[in-house]
Amino acid sequence: MNELPTPAEMHEMVRPLEDVDRKVLGGLVALWMSDPSKMRDKEWTSTCFVHVATVAHGFDENGAATSDDVDVIQKYANDRMATVLRVGFALFVRVANDMQEREDGFSFENAQESVRTYLEAAPES
Secondary structure (H helix, E strand, O other): OOOOOOHHHHHHHHOOOOHHHHHHHHHHHHHHHHOHHHHHOHHHHHHHHHHHHHHHOOOOOOOOOOHHHHHHHHHHHHHHHHHHHHHHHHHHHHHHHHHHOOOOOOOHHHHHHHHHHHHOOOOOO
């Protein structure tokens, strides 16, 4: 991504994602918003991706994972991590720009609402 995606382009990036992808995306962006300096830390981001994906898949994070649970998350990470991270980085930048353009300032809650707006079913072109 070399340019800031427009809101319409952001919706186009999100549209093909499945529900679990959107849940993981929302969780990751929230974590990045809480500590933006961590975005460039690949190990931290990968660990967060797996944690958020585990929750998004509905596995009990306090219980023992079965080998089937681990297989599901490993397959999901192998198949979807690159795409979800690419869209996540674009979404983070888009929302940051949206917040800068707010005349009355912004809060973490405003940013979260903006993320939710992009993650909801994108309008058809």
